[in-house]
């Protein structure tokens with residue numbers, strides 16, 4: 001049996017009628033830029049997350065870029081972030097005119113460690129970008145307290161975490177509730193995926209929301225009048241139509257992902273007990289939406305080859321931490337600077353965890369993992 005890492009066709013089959021009906025409305029109106037589907041989706045996502053504003057933009061990358069651009073960074077201004085994330089997190093900092101300052105991750109969650117962030121804050125620091133990696137929220141309450149103490153903007157990169165929650169002082173907080181802005185991606189492989197690129201910024205800040213609405217239309221809400229130089233970065237109306245058809249299923253899909261993760265956790269417990277692998281760690285009071293189910297394995301590349309040979313799709317997110325990317329060489333970092341991020345890059349392996357995964361496929365994945373370690377003998 002072959003098991004894909006992700007199969008979007010299965011999900012399409014479950015929403016196809018709604019998607020086509022919503023897209024047909026847009027086609028009938030021939031109104032493709034902003035307009036009613038985008039506004040409807042913005043209201044629906046704001047209500048879903050319990051935030052005041054949602055601003056649809058062209059991608060998750062732009063959902064990071066625009067709030068950082070709203071800071072009007074000056075050369076030398078610093079933004080603290082993680083080196084263990086998708087490239088866009090730091091790329092957006094650079095393109096907004098900031099200097100990424102990396103700090104090492106928490107080895108258990110792969111997310112930022114507030115103490116290391118605090119140690120990196122200096123006189124030129126203007127913002128923190130925290131990433132909710134693999135679907136588990138970063139420690140947002142601690143990071144917000146730190147940001148407030150130093151007058152910094154806190155942006156939550158929620159590209160992988162729409163629907164995730166964490167308990168703070170006894171109350172559940174959604175993605176977007178604790179930072180100044182959160183950046184959502186609708187890239188097709190995310191938990192709420194469009195049929196192309198798309199993104200959204202959510203915020204409770206009225207002033208920031210107004211600035212973002214201006215920045216996405218070339219810096220001027222009045223046509224052909226420009227208060228500042230902005231971007232062409234709008235969420236496409238056809239993509240908004242797709243997302244409106246899919247949003248009602250998001251909680252069920254996230255539940256299914258959590259169900260697969262719990263099943264893998266149970267199945268892999270004996271392997272972890274004998275030191276063969278480490279299962280994903282979710283901190284108490286957190287509900288992950290498992291954009292990825294990611295193991296740590298010392299012999300990662302060999303396990304990956306074994307799984308490929310067995311027909312199981314896997315991925316390595318991410319093989320090279322950002323402080324070692326050639327484009328960031330001018331920042332002056334080197335190998336050994338962030339040992340936890342570097343170790344994670346060498347050890348992580350993500351398994352199929354998409355909602356429509358079948359029990360027999362899960363079983364095949366687990367058996368393939370087990371057979372690798374059986375072949376190695378008890379270790």
Ligand SMILES: *Cc1c(COP(=O)(O)O)cnc(C)c1O
Pocket residue numbers: 059060061062085086088089131157159160185186187197198199
């Ligand atoms: C996917 C992703 C992005 C970028 O989103 P796009 O919609 O592809 O531009 C940013 N940050 C993280 C952590 C991501 O996973």
